[in-house]
Amino acid sequence: MREVRLIDPDGNQVGILPIHQALAKANDYGLDLVEISPNAKPPVCKIMDYGRFKYEQTKKQQEAKKKQTTFQIKEIKVRPKTGEHDLETKMGHIRKFIDRKDKVKVTVMFRGREITLSNRGRELLQQIATELEDIAVVEQYPKFEGRTMMMVLAPR
16 A cells, blocks of 8 residues: 655645545545655655646746846957948947847958968957957957857857
């Protein structure tokens, strides 16, 4: 005969009872017998309204989902020879993305013989980081990957 540890609707322990007695007690209350901890010795069961319990669980999950912050990684691509005005425009875009709490991946692309200008690319990324340090922090410092150099900025 299987026995369970029974908890009444108020949260008080009733004791260890055979399963059929626990079901009878739940019936007396007009509620359900719900197994809370199946791995315990003996298993723990509680007398409760199962429908209401499930409803409250989904409500808690929805609240947790609302409080969860989501962000995207936006990418801005520049070249070592990108002009000053174009760079200002791209900085405006980066500011807009950072204001929306998105992370920004700034990529410097090198084509052909531009690969010899890798120090210019690093300076460019450093310039972007210093101009945006009031609203953004460098999450990943500049690094080379093939013919691109990239850096990731995150909101402060």
